[in-house]
Amino acid sequence: MVACDYRNVALWVWDWADVVATRRTRWGTPWKSPDRMRIWFGIVGVVSIVLGLVTVVG
Numbered sequence: 001m002v003a004c005d006y007r008n009v010a011l012w013v014w015d016w017a018d019v020v021a022t023r024r025t026r027w028g029t030p031w032k033s034p035d036r037m038r039i040w041f042g043i044v045g046v047v048s049i050v051l052g053l054v055t056v057v058g
Helices: 005-020 034-057
Strands: none
Touching: 005 034
């Protein structure tokens, strides 16, 4: 949802990270930009799906 920015979820997560992040950049979040955040969430999502399928099938 974040990677595809479904219903501006990326903005909500960006704001949440700004509030709770302890390792802050000059933008206030652990990510350097919203685009990088969306890319990382996309990568983590794909890896999670692959690992889940491997676990279920294997």
